[in-house]
Amino acid sequence: MQNGTTAAAGGRRGGGEGWGDFSSFVAARWTALVRTAYLLTGDFHEAEDLVQVTLAKVYPHWGGLRTETADAYVRRALVNNNRSRHRRRRVVQLLMPFVPDRPAADAGQGGLGERDLLVSLLAGLPERQRAVVVLRYWEDLSAEEVAELLGCSVGTVKSQASRALAKLRDLPELKELALTGLGAER
Numbered sequence: 001m002q003n004g005t006t007a008a009a010g011g012r013r014g015g016g017e018g019w020g021d022f023s024s025f026v027a028a029r030w031t032a033l034v035r036t037a038y039l040l041t042g043d044f045h046e047a048e049d050l051v052q053v054t055l056a057k058v059y060p061h062w063g064g065l066r067t068e069t070a071d072a073y074v075r076r077a078l079v080n081n082n083r084s085r086h087r088r089r090r091v092v093q094l095l096m097p098f099v100p101d102r103p104a105a106d107a108g109q110g111g112l113g114e115r116d117l118l119v120s121l122l123a124g125l126p127e128r129q130r131a132v133v134v135l136r137y138w139e140d141l142s143a144e145e146v147a148e149l150l151g152c153s154v155g156t157v158k159s160q161a162s163r164a165l166a167k168l169r170d171l172p173e174l175k176e177l178a179l180t181g182l183g184a185e186r
Helices: 003-010 022-041 044-064 067-088 104-108 112-123 127-138 143-150 154-170 172-185
Strands: none
Touching (some): 022 127, 044 067, 067 127, 112 127, 143 154, 154 172
């Protein structure tokens, strides 16, 4: 792709937040995209793969995107690619980057176990609810922005978020984490 030619001919790219070319965008947003993908997939390696696949699919269309909508476009593509990945793979995989040295009960020290617990609890949510929770509360998007990204109504976003949060609140692991976290801080 010839970025200079495409940008000049289309008059769409350039300026803005320094995302005039694809590599600048990727450098600026890689970490945030991988974090979002990690929360959607529950696995770091799958998250990186998901981001790479998404960026590969977005790249041919990059010259036609407006700077102010590029981030939302890529985020929506990320969520859609995760949906497609989820539909194709019916078997649940538990991949671990390493074999734990000690039992999981000891992993709570240092916060790593808490993060892993939260990610596993998110993974237990249905795909749509997980996407809403990640976009709404992790990415800090408004209900309207999430609705636009997911192609649904604001009411659907609100109901999915409500159901997901109710499910999470009812989980004994999360209740225990909240109690031990509160006790440790006081």
